[in-house]
Amino acid sequence: MSEEKSLNFIEEIIEEDLKNGKYKSILTRFPPEPNGYLHIGHAKSICLNFGLGLKYGGKTNLRFDDTNPVTEETEYVDSIKEDIKWLGFNWAEELYTSDYFDKLYNYAVDLINKGLAYVDDSTAEEIAAMKGTPTEPGKDNQYRSRTIEENLTLFTDMKAGKYKDGEKVLRAKIDMQHTNMLMRDPIIYRIKHAHHHRSGSTWCIYPMYDFAHGQSDSIENITHSICTLEFIPHRELYDWLIEKLEIFPSHQYEFARLSMTYTVMSKRKLLQLVNDNHVTGWDDPRMPTLSAFRRKGYTPESIRTFCDKIGVAKRENFIDLSLLEFCLREDLNPKALRVMAVLDPVKLIIDNYEEDKVEEMESENGPDEALGKRSLPFSKELWIEREDFMEEPAKKWFRLAPGSMVRLKSAYIVKCESFIKDAEGNVTEIHCNYIPESRSNNDTSGISVKGTIHWVSAAHAVNAEVRLYDRLFTVENPLGEEGDFKDTINPNSLQIITNAVVEPSLKQATAASRYQFIRKGYFCLDKDSTAEKLVFNRTVTLKDAWAKGSEEKLKDKFMMLSALADSFFIRQFYVWKDRS
RNA sequence: UGGGUUAUGGUGUAAAGGUAGCACAACAGAUUUUGAUUCUGUUUGUCUAGGUUCGAAUCCUAGUAACCCAACCA
Numbered sequence: 001m002s003e004e005k006s007l008n009f010i011e012e013i014i015e016e017d018l019k020n021g022k023y024k025s026i027l028t029r030f031p032p033e034p035n036g037y038l039h040i041g042h043a044k045s046i047c048l049n050f051g052l053g054l055k056y057g058g059k060t061n062l063r064f065d066d067t068n069p070v071t072e073e074t075e076y077v078d079s080i081k082e083d084i085k086w087l088g089f090n091w092a093e094e095l096y097t098s099d100y101f102d103k104l105y106n107y108a109v110d111l112i113n114k115g116l117a118y119v120d121d122s123t124a125e126e127i128a129a130m131k132g133t134p135t136e137p138g139k140d141n142q143y144r145s146r147t148i149e150e151n152l153t154l155f156t157d158m159k160a161g162k163y164k165d166g167e168k169v170l171r172a173k174i175d176m177q178h179t180n181m182l183m184r185d186p187i188i189y190r191i192k193h194a195h196h197h198r199s200g201s202t203w204c205i206y207p208m209y210d211f212a213h214g215q216s217d218s219i220e221n222i223t224h225s226i227c228t229l230e231f232i233p234h235r236e237l238y239d240w241l242i243e244k245l246e247i248f249p250s251h252q253y254e255f256a257r258l259s260m261t262y263t264v265m266s267k268r269k270l271l272q273l274v275n276d277n278h279v280t281g282w283d284d285p286r287m288p289t290l291s292a293f294r295r296k297g298y299t300p301e302s303i304r305t306f307c308d309k310i311g312v313a314k315r316e317n318f319i320d321l322s323l324l325e326f327c328l329r330e331d332l333n334p335k336a337l338r339v340m341a342v343l344d345p346v347k348l349i350i351d352n353y354e355e356d357k358v359e360e361m362e363s364e365n366g367p368d369e370a371l372g373k374r375s376l377p378f379s380k381e382l383w384i385e386r387e388d389f390m391e392e393p394a395k396k397w398f399r400l401a402p403g404s405m406v407r408l409k410s411a412y413i414v415k416c417e418s419f420i421k422d423a424e425g426n427v428t429e430i431h432c433n434y435i436p437e438s439r440s441n442n443d444t445s446g447i448s449v450k451g452t453i454h455w456v457s458a459a460h461a462v463n464a465e466v467r468l469y470d471r472l473f474t475v476e477n478p479l480g481e482e483g484d485f486k487d488t489i490n491p492n493s494l495q496i497i498t499n500a501v502v503e504p505s506l507k508q509a510t511a512a513s514r515y516q517f518i519r520k521g522y523f524c525l526d527k528d529s530t531a532e533k534l535v536f537n538r539t540v541t542l543k544d545a546w547a548k549g550s551e552e553k554l555k556d557k558f559m560m561l562s563a564l565a566d567s568f569f570i571r572q573f574y575v576w577k578d579r580s
Numbered sequence: 581u582g583g584g585u586u587a588u589g590g591u592g593u594a595a596a597g598g599u600a601g602c603a604c605a606a607c608a609g610a611u612u613u614u615g616a617u618u619c620u621g622u623u624u625g626u627c628u629a630g631g632u633u634c635g636a637a638u639c640c641u642a643g644u645a646a647c648c649c650a651a652c653c654a
Contacts, residue, residue: 169652181650187652326604363613440613451615542614543615
């Protein structure tokens with residue numbers, strides 16, 4: 001009995017098209033411009049387009065929309081392909097709009113011959129001035145009435161390189177008074193004497209997006225051309241060109257792009273973060289790019305699940321980062337290898353443990369028994385997490401404190417007997433006694449303790465650098481703030497710990513593995529890691545009910561109580577005042 | 581002062597005139613050798629005002645709000 005998932009509006013359109021025989025099968029496309037790295041917002045589009053192809057037995061092309069040679073580079077082509085493959089999708093064909101430059105040129109000539117396009121000698125400023133505004137209609141200019149022959153000659157000359165950049169453009173002849181600004185004789189070809197990453201110097205005129213995208217869809221017989229909401233006004237032009245050119249009628253459908261809390265999604269802004277060195281590069285794990293998520297340890301599965309859960313609709317949306325993290329943890333929890341690592345080490349000494357004794361403790365590698373077990377060296381001196389000891393324990397404190405007992409994970413129960421502080425008041429040593437009968441899997445002590453903490457044997461510990469990442473911005477919507485979005489950058493988005501200690505088994509850590517540092521979070525090896533120096537990235541923290549309870553909750557409770565108290569006293573004051 | 585698009589809990593997303601559901605978040609509890617996981621429960625919603633109807637998130641009318649459109653970018 002499987003619950004049928006409801007269809008999104010695009011799936012409904014496709015099912016209808018398939019049912020009534022409009023198409024026998026569907027063909028979608030993912031059309032990135034190779035001028036930047038793909039981000040999580042693109043993942044939504046990729047999952048949508050490729051997902052549709054898969055779901056309805058159709059296909060999906062990868063088409064690079066490379067009509068602007070000055071911003072596009074092969075570096076980006078390569079990274080885009082890598083990211084799509086990493087996400088787990090395969091394109092039917094790898095195509096480039098630049099493959100169609102000849103066809104596109106002929107379409108333009110066709111339009112001129114039909115009297116539907118003209119060469120305009122105006123400057124960019126003049127064109128803008130004559131275009132009007134959203135509330136005022138535009139005006140025709142003198143070039144609009146050129147003859148077909150004249151236009152043909154001029155356009156041929158444009159192609160031949162007789163003119164400089166910006167000297168002339170080719171425009172579609174539609175309607176300067178149109179309520180849709182895009183229909184006011186849009187520019188369809190411009191002159192750019194620039195090197196193109198694929199066609200080299202073959203061309204010095206390049207089609208605009210509007211004169212390339214729809215036609216490319218049509219050339220490929222794309223049935224459903226899916227793009228984001230801001231292209232809605234373009235659809236009218238898209239349809240007009242297909243109609244006038246009398247070519248295969250692809251159709252455009254628009255969905256709302258992804259916005260997410262605590263990040264920005266525009267390529268321009270991401271580029272700024274890179275150029276201004278707020279991050280170390282496009283794959284800095286704090287970035288929302290796919291290469292950054294990959295480096296940080298995210299799995300493609302988790303991103304696909306996320307894209308599935310956020311849905312596809314036409315209304316603007318603002319997704320909680322916590323949903324992405326939920327999908328990640330859900331994927332990682334069953335498969336991450338459990339290991340012990342101490343990020344902020346403090347020495348724990350077991351006074352009643354034999355000096356040079358080393359015991360091998362068995363510990364599970366994960367919740368799934370198939371992951372097996374490993375053995376961990378245990379000895380008299382251990383490293384434990386500084387935050388797992390409290391000199392004056394808080395209420396409901398389960399961990400170490402003077403006189404209290406905890407279980408050392410997969411080892412013994414210990415009782416804190418004393419501790420030593422340095423001149424600055426920092427705890428330097430915690431002294432305990434262990435309960436010999438309490439050894440894990442063989443506990444006959446009869447003692448039960450609330451808290452279990454992780455540890456690493458000091459003599460066997462391996463040093464590591466650990467990079468803790470937090471959200472890049474301090475506010476949910478950096479663009480919603482007054483001033484520059486960069487003002488809300490989180491100064492603590494990266495914390496580098498150079499003196500972490502990890503269990504010896506991690507010397508064999510692999511880049512492909514995902515680890516859970518018990519009680520700390522999910523981690524993976526960073527590409528900077530070497531045999532001499534291990535470097536781990538925190539992929540995501542574990543949920544932490546204790547931290548939440550002790551900080552925000554207490555603060556909230558305090559605020560609420562003080563507000564209640566305030567209103568109580570104010571009320572009492574008026575009662576008192578009224579009486580007197 | 582134009583045109584287009586969208587309005588359902590805090591955030592997303594369903595319900596195609598007939599029980600407002602699901603997920604995340606939040607909160608409470610149970611279990612736990614990870615204060616994780618798991619399990620159970622709770623809170624919170626149809627933009628507004630009218631109308632049609634036995635019955636409206638859904639249909640009608642009038643408003644309101646948000647977003648997009650004035651690059652030789654895509």
